[in-house]
Amino acid sequence: MAHSLRHWFCAIPAGFLLLVLSGCSPLKMLNGLTPDGSYVKTADIVYGEDPRQKLDVYVPRHLLEDAPVAVFFYGGSWNSGDRGDYRFVGEALASRGIVTVVADYRLYPQVRYPLFLEDGARAVAWTKAHIHEFSGNPRRLYLMGHSSGAYNASMLALDSRLLGAVGMSPADLSGWIGLAGPYDFLPIKNPEVRPVFFWPDSPPQSQPIRHVSHGAPPALLIAASRDSLVDPTRNTGGLARTLREAGVPVQDLYYARPNHATLVATMSRPLRWLAPVLDQVVAFIRHTPPQ
Template sequence: MHLSRLLALPALLLVAVLVLVANEMAQARPSRRFANLAYVPASEAGFDTERHRLDVYAPRRKAAKAYPVVVFIHGGNWNSGNKNFYSFIGRRLAKQGVVAVVINYRLAPGVQVPAMADDCARAVTWTYQHIAEYGGDPQRLFTMGHSAGGGLAALLAADNTLFTRRGLTANPVRGAILDDPAGLDMYDYLRKMQYAGDAQYLVPFGKDPAVWKAVSPLYYVTAATPPFLVFIGGETYPSIRDSSQKFRQKLKELGREPQFAVLPGKKHVPMVLQLYWQNNVIYQELLKFVGAGS
């Protein structure tokens, strides 16, 4: 490479960074962020000062009626991830007339998936009880997640006991948006153990098949389950492709066939990174799904 080209690289990188920063500022202006709100009382034994928190992104403009609400759950293989990385999703949803709630939850190896699901249910319960204070409509509350977060978002929509044991008389989730979801049927997946490295999942899921089934959304869906909007990447992992199709078929048999789309050429991680772009097809369908603007 010529010296002139080498010297040009930092300048080009600086321009790219400035463009991204300017774009983020433009996205941020129409929204307000309320950061690091505790969804578990700080006085409660076991309160995690980092993981038991969420951020609310609300549209700045006043509306004649309350906005729909989307609770976003990050992925990360059940052992990593942080809400702070996904502020771009909160900003873009708020800009388009949705109150977004982006949450943290405890991770492995500190806890296993049942505790993660309980954390997420507590975050949704907090949202249901408080989101009207931020302009959101608790009667139009949806869950959304990518990868491991997609599996948790599905479980929240399907397993009503996650909420009844927390004192709610009914499941507040009106639907779920799944972005390349993992964990829809870990009972089947962990019994087979057919891929290299699958033993790692015995850390977050444990070794009891009854637990694997208890946190698998596939075994909770019924004819009364709320609707699903599902996207998978055309080049995603075979396990995600297969379990998503299986989940789709189960819902279809129950008369609850989801909206389902395969995005050609997309691998697993780009399925969430594409949400950086406001006009992405997932946002287009999500806004209709949650009734934004209506």
């Protein structure tokens, strides 16, 4: 059995390639392999007036009450992405007893910095106000994101003006988790990202690393050690060092097997062999107490 499972897992990358060539995206493949028995999903909840301002809530099926809550923001260079593609993240966290919110937000070219962050703040405010209706504990609230979504989570956790605009503060967060996040990326090299941040006049205050303060929430930063898209040494390592210097509890972890894209995919059941990302995220949430 162990040998056959290992053989099947090793064949997954080739399966991904075949599915991509046949028009099936890797995210759809992961969702297709994700069971639905561990959660109850409430979809298409409106948190704002724009069609993109919606979210889904994944509640552990056998949950009683007062569960920790994670709000997840996906990546996509701030110009693509859909919450429905990340059912595997909702299932992964819900299967471990965490109420999970997966939120859409407006994208470029509809909006630029900082409007998508304002959407994130509104989604977090909705969660704090309503998550008790889904057996979640608003005092155990964590933010999480991958790639540009990790940027969103970091800015909401570090730049107090964003949550302040919706009547909250970073002190309302128990912690935040960033997967392969860009936290210090000026000058911008990616041509798709440049217009999002008004290149060449990108505002310095758009960088999460500039908003670190002593009172910031605890952080778990995870990166692919050979990430060719977002430099893990400058971004994850640099932010972790800056947080430590400010006295903020932080753990940074680096894994060799995943790349930038597959780091979040390790949350899915078929790809957890690549790295124990889910285990680390769950341990952080369980062992980081409310602020």
